[in-house]
Amino acid sequence: MFKNSLKLLLALLILGYSNTIIAQDIKLENGKQYILADVEVTGKFQYSEQTVVTFTGLEKGQKIIVPGSDISAAIKKLWKLGLFRDVNFYVNKIQGDSIFLELNLHELPKLSDVKIQGIKKGKAEDLLKETDLKKGKIVNENLITTTKNYIENKYRKDGYYNSKVMITTIPDSTDTEVKMLVSIDRGDKVKVKSIHFNGNEQLSDSKLKKAFKNTKERSVFRIFKRSKYIKDKYKEDLTAVIEKYKENGYRDARVTSDSVTYDNKNNTIAIKVNLEEGKKYYFGNIRFIGNTVYNERQLNQLLGIKKGDVYNGVLLQKRIADNSKPDGEDITNLYQNNGYLFSTINPVEVKTYNDTIDFEIRITEGPIAYFNKITVVGNDRTNDHVIYRELRTKPGQKYSKELLVRSIREIGQLGFFDAENIKPDFKNVDPQAGTVDIEYNVVEKGSSQIQLQGGYGGGGFIGTLGLSFNNFSARNIFNKDAYKPLPMGDGQKLALQLQGSSYFQTYSLSFTEPWLGGKKPINFFASLSHSKQFLYNYSTRDVTRDQSFNITSLSAGVAKRLKVPDDYFTLSTSASFQYYDLNNYNTGLFTFGDGASRNLAFTVGLSRNSKGSNPIYPTYGSEFSITTKFTLPYSLFNGIDYGDLKNDPSYKVFYQGPGYFNSNNNWVPNNSYLAENGDAVADPNDAALNRAKYDQKRFNWLEYYKVKFKADWYTRVYDKFVLRTLGEFGFMGAYNSERGVVPFERFYVGGDGLANFSLDGRENVQLRGYPNNSLSTTDGGTIYNKFSVELRYPITLAPAASIYGLSFLEAGAAFNDFQEFNPFNLQRSAGFGLRVFMPAFGLLGIDFAHGFDNVPGTGIKSGWQTHFIIGQQF
Known part of the structure; x- marks a missing residue:
């Protein structure tokens, strides 16, 4: 009996298994076939016995040899499941030719709870998601090992070279579950104490250290790139050093050896790199082989490399195929942009003599795809x-x-x-x-946004509710099954905003259809809004309900994508109408408290937008626009002589003080209001009334024109850093100098640029570092210019939240007319900030800016200002 059991054990060990078939006081005959009478499943497991037996492939009545291939195959299948920590076959009994087996199983424990210690709670939660340590997951040695390695490598990639992770499992109340304790000791980040190069005579240490993009020496002056050591990144930097040599003609340069020495006491490393530079090479003859579509002159012009130029292997590769730019101007893209998908282009060194290398650029054009x-x-x-x-x-x-x-x-x-x-x-x-x-x-992200905010401003509490559905479907409005919660999916935009306080309310609704008719990219947009403001006393905070000012606005327009000069251009036209209704509203905004004013304006704009694919964080491209907004020249046909209106004595009193007209029809100031030689006397009591009548005629229909220009560039300058440069200019004028420029639609420069509550159609121009609207006069400017340089760096561009930091320099100013306009007389500022874009809430941000110049009219330097950004994208 013992001899037969031992043979069974040896047979299984030869097969590579430690699990055994044990015959207890039962004599097995070697090589004899038995009929499987039954398989009894015992142990701790959650599956039915029949399921387990079926999976082994063993069936009652089949002929088997014990030990034999059928039993071995059954054990293999059970182990491959990865569910068991123990698999044992026993022989229960033998009756004649029938054999009864017992399969004893013990499942691996499952995870009941995980605790991570050594890092902050928020970081621990993120780590649980990354490692997928969920309740109910089977715990085996592989899970423990892979989790440990993942966490250690994660922190080592962040510069924690000595990170240690210890994972222990603690049995739960039952044998089927365990708790896991993950102890993390990140240690301190390993700094790079020094980087030494040996053998470099042609390129200085400083140039080679700049080639180390990821591995930097420790320095108190280093801000954007911290000193840390990551093994994989260090290997990339060694390659970059050789690339730097190739850029300067040293084709044979190589790293002969390198060493990384760790100083345990100071937690630093010292890097030594031994180099062999070789000699400097130059380009010789460059021939193109296999080209039939483009001649050598065309290809040479794109290649841009001539015989005698210093050898530059990196440049050569970029001119053949620039992998850093999918739309780069290289020979590969020249072919692939014209149908030659299957083309291949390879530069081959065909001859090297002295310090010169001849090349053949071998082209296989292939068929058009x-x-x-x-x-x-x-x-x-x-x-x-x-x-x-x-x-x-x-x-x-x-x-x-x-x-x-x-x-x-x-x-x-x-x-x-x-x-x-x-x-x-x-x-x-x-x-x-x-x-x-x-x-x-594609990966969908939330396109609808909600804006719910409250704040104290303008002397009272202001609440705002905004809903923006940026992927709306108007055609499904009457389809009740499409409401989830609103019909979506057709790319239209529907926005509703409600804003109000104790003394004003504003309601607005807008709709945009980007493909009017569905056939061509013709953008149709329309909006409707209504505002109502009651007279408000800022000192007493009293609201007078029988004195109000209402504005009703309606606008609509279309924008068409052009094909000439290219299809980045868009031509837009729109018309808008505002009706201003004053009811006993005497505040100074108008000189008449009762009456109405109308603003019918037309806008024509031409723009070119080639910004990168990510509208939140573009990394390349530009946007240029020029816009003209104008009204009809009512002065030409309304029959009013505004020059005569200004000569009314009462009007002169209002504008120029007490006095009278002399015999030459010139205004003579005179505080006594006494006439000389019978000249007309202005009654100061009638001055305000006459001014109101005059302005009612002036503003019955607003008359003006306005031109704006904007240029916006985005350039990737280094790694993930993106430089944004911006220039803006705006001018507002009048058709009739006697009538003058209306006090509406003006430019208010300074501050966060948000559309603060106002009723005069003003345009708020952002210039951080100064209080809102502080760089314009009370009535607003008719000219402004602004320049901005902004350096951005992405922290994360994940769909749930895109976050980037920025630093900026800005300068700008507003002017009342061209006589005082000076494009170099600017208020300057600098600062830094953060932007967070979440699909459900739009863009949120904060800026800390320092204004270097005085706020106009105060004589006081602006200094540091904090700006909160809500809903803007700039």
Whole structure:
């Protein structure tokens, strides 16, 4: 009996298993076939016995040899499940040729709770999500090892070179569950004490250290790139050093050895890199082989490298294929933008003599490729036609990488998807047929926003409720099944805003259809708003309800995407009408307390927007716009002589003080109001009344024109840093100098640029570092200019929240007319800030800015100002 049991154990050990078949006081005959009568399953497990037996592949009545391949196969299957810590077969009894087996199983424990210590609670919660340590997960050695390695590597990548993680499991009240304790000791970040290069004679230490993009020496002056050591990044930096040599002609440069020495006492490392520079090379003859579509002159012009130039391997590769720019001006894109998807371009060194290298650029053009099937996946809420109409890639069209990149941008600009995760997948690439299928993968993000805020301003509490549905579907308004909570998916925009306090209310509704008629990119937009303000005493905070001022506004327009000069251009036209209704409202905003004023204006704008695919954080491109807003020249046909109105003595009293007209019709100041030689005398009691009558005629229909220009650039300058440069200019004028410029629609410069509560159509121009509207006169400016430079860095661009930091320099000013306009007389500021964009709430931010100049009219330097940004994107 013992001998037979031992043979069974040895047979299983040979197969690589520690689990055994044990015959207890039962004699097995070697090589004998038995009939399996029954398999009894015992131990601790949660599955039914029948399920376990079925999975082993063993069946009652089958002929088996014990030990044998059938039992071994059953054990393999059970182990592969990864659910058990013990698998044992026992022979219960033998009756003639029948054998009865027992399968004893013990499941691996499951996770009941996880506790992470050594880091902050918020960080621990994030780590639980990253490692996927959930309740009910099976705990085995592999889980413990992979979790430990992941956490240690995570912190080492952040510079915690000595991070240690210890994971222990504690049995719960039952044998089937365990609690896990993860103890994290990050240690201190390892700083780079020194970086020494040996063997470098042609390139200085400072140049080579700059090539180390990720590994930097410790320095108190280092702000943006902290000193830390990450092994993988360090290896990348060694490669970058060789690339730096190749840029300067040293093709044979190499790292002969390097060392990283750790100082445990000071928690620093010292890096030594030994280099062999080799000699400096120059470009020799460059020939193109295999080109039939483009001649050598065209290719050489794009290559931009001439015989005798210093050898630059990095530049050569960029001119062949610039992997850092998907739309770069290189030879590969030249071919791929014209259908040659299957083309290959390889630079080959064919001859090296002395210090000169000859090259052949070997081109295999291949057949022209065409787009076949174009599909989009991942859009759960947005309807297909909203995406397809933005695509530049069409079935049957000649393949173009440029159109592919442009399509990605257009999808991102919709604002409905995570711009960082729009990926075109190439499917069914068939060189023989010359076709390729493109599948765009998109990830939906929240497109609707809610604005709910309250604050104290203008002498009282102001509450705002705003709802913006940026992917609305008007055609499904009457489809009750489409309300989730509103009909969505057609790319339209519907916005509603309610704002109010004890002394004013504002209601507004706007709608935008980006593809009017669904056939062409013609944007239609319309808005309706109504404001009501009661007379308010800021000192006593009393509201007078029988004195009010109402504005009703209506506007509509269209914007069409152009094809010439290119399809980044948009031409827009719109018309707007405002009706101002005053009811016993005497405040100084108007000189008449009862009456009405009307503003019928037309706007024409031309813009070009080529900003990158992410509208929240563009990394390249630009936006230029010029806009003209104007009214009809009523002075030409309304029959009013505004010069005669100004000569009314009462009007002169109001504007220029007491006096009279002399015999030459000139105004003579005279505080006694006494006439000389019978000249007309102005009655000061009638001055305000006559001024009100005059201004009622002036402002019955507003008359003005306004021109604005804006230029906005985005450039990636280093790593993830993006430089934004901005210039703005605005001018407002009058058709009739006697009538003058109206006191509406003016420019108010300074502050956060938010549309603060106002009733005169003013435009608030942001210039941080100064109080709101402080750089304009009380009546507003008719001219302004502004310049801004902003350096941005993304903290995260995740769909749930895009966050980036920024620093800026700004300068600008407002002027009353061209006589005092000086584009170099500017108020300057500098500062830093943070932006957070969440799909449900829009853009939120804060800026800390220092104004270097005096606030006009105060003689006091502005100094530090804090600005809160809500809902703006700039």
